[in-house]
Amino acid sequence: MSTRTLISPAQLARPRGKILYWVTFALVVALFTLVFLGPLYWLVSSGFKDAQEVIRTPPTLVPGSFEPDNYRRAWQVMDLAGLLFNTLYYAFGALAFQLVLDVAAAYSLSRLRPVLGNVVLGMMLATLMIPATVLVVPQYLTVLDVPVFERNLLNTPWAIWLPSVANAFNIFLLKRFFDSVPGELLDAAAMDGASPLRTLRSVVLPLSRPILGVVSIFAIVGVWKDFLWPMLTLPDPGRQTLNVGIYSLSNGVPVNVLIAALTIASLPTLLIFLVFQRNIMSGLTAGGLKG
Amino acid sequence: MPAPSLTPSKADRPRRSPPRPAGGPPPAGSRLARAVRRNLTAHAFLVGAVLCFGFFSWYPMVREFLLAFQQTEGGRTTWVGLDNLTTVYHDPAFWQAWRNTALFTVLALVLGFAVPFAVAVVINELRHGKGYLRLLVYLPVMLPPVASVLLFKYLYDPGYGLLNELLGLLGLPGQQWLQDPDTSMLSVVLAATWMNMGGAALVYLAALQGIPGELYEAAELDGAGLFRKIWHVTIPQTRLVLSLMLLMQIIATMQVFVEPFLLTGGAGPEGSTTTVVNLIYQYAFNFNNYGAAAALGLLLLVLLAGFSAAYVRLGRAEDE
Numbered sequence: 114m115s116t117r118t119l120i121s122p123a124q125l126a127r128p129r130g131k132i133l134y135w136v137t138f139a140l141v142v143a144l145f146t147l148v149f150l151g152p153l154y155w156l157v158s159s160g161f162k163d164a165q166e167v168i169r170t171p172p173t174l175v176p177g178s179f180e181p182d183n184y185r186r187a188w189q190v191m192d193l194a195g196l197l198f199n200t201l202y203y204a205f206g207a208l209a210f211q212l213v214l215d216v217a218a219a220y221s222l223s224r225l226r227p228v229l230g231n232v233v234l235g236m237m238l239a240t241l242m243i244p245a246t247v248l249v250v251p252q253y254l255t256v257l258d259v260p261v262f263e264r265n266l267l268n269t270p271w272a273i274w275l276p277s278v279a280n281a282f283n284i285f286l287l288k289r290f291f292d293s294v295p296g297e298l299l300d301a302a303a304m305d306g307a308s309p310l311r312t313l314r315s316v317v318l319p320l321s322r323p324i325l326g327v328v329s330i331f332a333i334v335g336v337w338k339d340f341l342w343p344m345l346t347l348p349d350p351g352r353q354t355l356n357v358g359i360y361s362l363s364n365g366v367p368v369n370v371l372i373a374a375l376t377i378a379s380l381p382t383l384l385i386f387l388v389f390q391r392n393i394m395s396g397l398t399a400g401g402l403k404g
Numbered sequence: 405m406p407a408p409s410l411t412p413s414k415a416d417r418p419r420r421s422p423p424r425p426a427g428g429p430p431p432a433g434s435r436l437a438r439a440v441r442r443n444l445t446a447h448a449f450l451v452g453a454v455l456c457f458g459f460f461s462w463y464p465m466v467r468e469f470l471l472a473f474q475q476t477e478g479g480r481t482t483w484v485g486l487d488n489l490t491t492v493y494h495d496p497a498f499w500q501a502w503r504n505t506a507l508f509t510v511l512a513l514v515l516g517f518a519v520p521f522a523v524a525v526v527i528n529e530l531r532h533g534k535g536y537l538r539l540l541v542y543l544p545v546m547l548p549p550v551a552s553v554l555l556f557k558y559l560y561d562p563g564y565g566l567l568n569e570l571l572g573l574l575g576l577p578g579q580q581w582l583q584d585p586d587t588s589m590l591s592v593v594l595a596a597t598w599m600n601m602g603g604a605a606l607v608y609l610a611a612l613q614g615i616p617g618e619l620y621e622a623a624e625l626d627g628a629g630l631f632r633k634i635w636h637v638t639i640p641q642t643r644l645v646l647s648l649m650l651l652m653q654i655i656a657t658m659q660v661f662v663e664p665f666l667l668t669g670g671a672g673p674e675g676s677t678t679t680v681v682n683l684i685y686q687y688a689f690n691f692n693n694y695g696a697a698a699a700l701g702l703l704l705l706v707l708l709a710g711f712s713a714a715y716v717r718l719g720r721a722e723d724e
Binding site: 117118119120121125134137138141142145146148149150152153155156159167168169170171172210213214215217218220221222225226227228230233236237240241242243244245246247248249250251252253254255259260275276278279281284308309334337338340341345355356357359360363368371372375376378379382383385386387390393394 | 442443445446447449450452453454456457459460461462463464465467468471525526527528529530531532533536537538539540541542543544546547548549550551554555556558559563564565566569572598606612615617620621624630633634637638655658659661662665666681684685688689694697698701702704705708709712713716
């Protein structure tokens, strides 16, 4: 970041520029912290308040009561352990299916060049043009009765896993990356008699770690953030995801316990984000705008 | 090709592997066989993803078009022509849903299009704390939507919500927020913008970092001030990204479902927050009228097709 931006360094170097810069800087940091971190502070701190304080007017900025027990109650009453386990199970299953099937397909389209490959690719990318919400109803009916196999996938993890593979954005991202792998490497592998699978495993995948990381994070966060689809396809309370489970129980528990539950539900993604923020940021800009 | 050499590093196996055929020109007629084999391998790699697309993307697409012109009653499916469309069109909720959706889109663009761009410009100008500010802006995007939404419900509460308290500190009257038809949609938009603006801000930031500094220097030599620099350098240089994001946000906001659904049950006071997709949901899952749901979905698809096509054409321009 050495390139200069809107404001010239000369202007910033003047005493008046310096004062203006630091005042602006302080204001911006304070405002952003208030707007984006404030609600999160409110979430965590309200989770510690007792039942009277949490609905008191005026609200208290610092909890006067301290009830960490809310978190324990939230964990038990809402069966957060079960919901958390379900969500992780669906998320990592979706990740495994996407990594195996989408990587294989993108590799084939990029390097093995099957007959009609371009038609298949075009049909995959065409799905990006269709508004996702419009397809929810026919997709739901498909899950109720999968043609050919005549199975009902309702309340099974397959209802989450299989549709998650039909992700044109993944295919686009992976194919574009595989296209950029130098051809000489692949030719060398072929000369050594490596099969396509062996080439993929030993040459292409080790080079593709950054893009695989991006796809993995988006796969997990996608399941973690989804609401409508898991609500429709997993109606059984024992199989629900965190989002759906908390929502369906939200009217039956005291406000402070509910807020404690929301805090617990927010922690995992915040942790993932803080650990992998570099990969996430690069993924946002690597895929450009074709989200 | 050299003959395979025996490497001593491999453990000796008791059984000798059969000798490999020496490499050489392949016997005639096997070129076709090889091409077929190569294709079989390639298709084997493709088949899993293609099946998933087939069952959960392509088939539902076709089904959407069929459903819109069918009615199913007691297990019997009949073609009903344009009946579903007329049913949807004559529903009193129809125009209200479109009006609400348009209102959401306009409000969400005013807030969700201008604000992230301004935020990106400000972050890009600062010489310190860039990483921290980027992190802050993107934080809400990572939260589970139910957590953000129920938190906002708590903040909006007219009785004990924090927002009315803050307004009181500024000497402003408290609002009914989600419970008043006049402010309900604005409340939904505020929450949705807080939840989703991080992605747009980071994309703009990346675009801003690609602007060559010389352009600003040249503008300064011409005596341009801060605002003229933004108008004549920053915005033209990021025009493509801005237009792409604008189209993307129109497509996304026209399909808004989760925020109104969670904040107001997808209806709100006097139906003031029922959007088109909320209405599709009601047809399908409250009234089991899949035909009407599909017909309304088809209208939405047709309306958004133009935006999608423009987006794809612009995206190609960006690639070149």
